[in-house]
Amino acid sequence: MFVYEDALLYRGKEHSDGVWESSTISGALAASTERIHFGQSVINSPYRSPALVASMATTLDEISGGRYVLGIGAGNTPDSDYEAFGFPTDRRYSRFAEAIQIIHSLLKSGRADFEGDFYSVSESELVLRGPNPDGPPINIAAGGEKMLSLVARYADQWNWWGWDESIKEIQDRLRPILGQLERACAVEDRNPESLGYTFDLYSIVAPGFEADHGFTQPVEGSADQIAEYILALGELGFEEVRCDVWPKTPQAIAAMQPIVELVHRS
Numbered sequence: 220m221f222v223y224e225d226a227l228l229y230r231g232k233e234h235s236d237g238v239w240e241s242s243t244i245s246g247a248l249a250a251s252t253e254r255i256h257f258g259q260s261v262i263n264s265p266y267r268s269p270a271l272v273a274s275m276a277t278t279l280d281e282i283s284g285g286r287y288v289l290g291i292g293a294g295n296t297p298d299s300d301y302e303a304f305g306f307p308t309d310r311r312y313s314r315f316a317e318a319i320q321i322i323h324s325l326l327k328s329g330r331a332d333f334e335g336d337f338y339s340v341s342e343s344e345l346v347l348r349g350p351n352p353d354g355p356p357i358n359i360a361a362g363g364e365k366m367l368s369l370v371a372r373y374a375d376q377w378n379w380w381g382w383d384e385s386i387k388e389i390q391d392r393l394r395p396i397l398g399q400l401e402r403a404c405a406v407e408d409r410n411p412e413s414l415g416y417t418f419d420l421y422s423i424v425a426p427g428f429e430a431d432h433g434f435t436q437p438v439e440g441s442a443d444q445i446a447e448y449i450l451a452l453g454e455l456g457f458e459e460v461r462c463d464v465w466p467k468t469p470q471a472i473a474a475m476q477p478i479v480e481l482v483h484r485s
Contacts, residue, residue: 221248222260222290222419222461230299242267242275249283256286260378260419260461261360263294265306269318270340273325273354280349287349289326290378291319292360312365313337319359323373326354358417364399371403376415383421383434386451393455417459418452425464425471426478437465446481 293315317335324331358376424439
């Protein structure tokens, strides 16, 4: 699966970096590809109204023939991003808890009625539906106890991430989170195995290239060593590992092919 970030601006000390708006990029991918599944790794929920997100998602589901995955979360890009574009930065969990109820209801049933502190919809309908009768999969990024409870209640998939860590550090950090997710599923009377587990891995240095981007312990080495690292994440239950590849060039992506083959053979 191909995923990308939902951000608008990164301010640096000397210059700012911009990012193309992700739902527009999604439309381009939907129309120009035929096989890959794709979507935002995590939509920053405060950027858009929840009913609009649901409409956007089912539209992309239709354009792509059912290949879009709605990755979403409460939002964690720097506050400068929000402030620059006029988005609220406060009470992100509470805002998301309301938004995901609306999104879930619209995607799963085509209808929603909801009145909350932040969002309200009245007799909202998605009249046009994509090819998936239950809408595109909802993949919620979550690491805290309250957010994991929303995963158990509303998500088809759960996503989390690792950044500049050894595999042991990732495993040690994730085991308590996995335990919390299992307990949240028990409260919802849900089998945790009904969730798909996905993981964003930052950052892999492609074989034959050098790490020069500030990581202290990037995932690097031979194709066998990198594949072993990825497969160790599978031992935690992750079915899909989305790799941030360094450098960000077509040549580096092509160099990942032996790793893909090793992982898929295992």
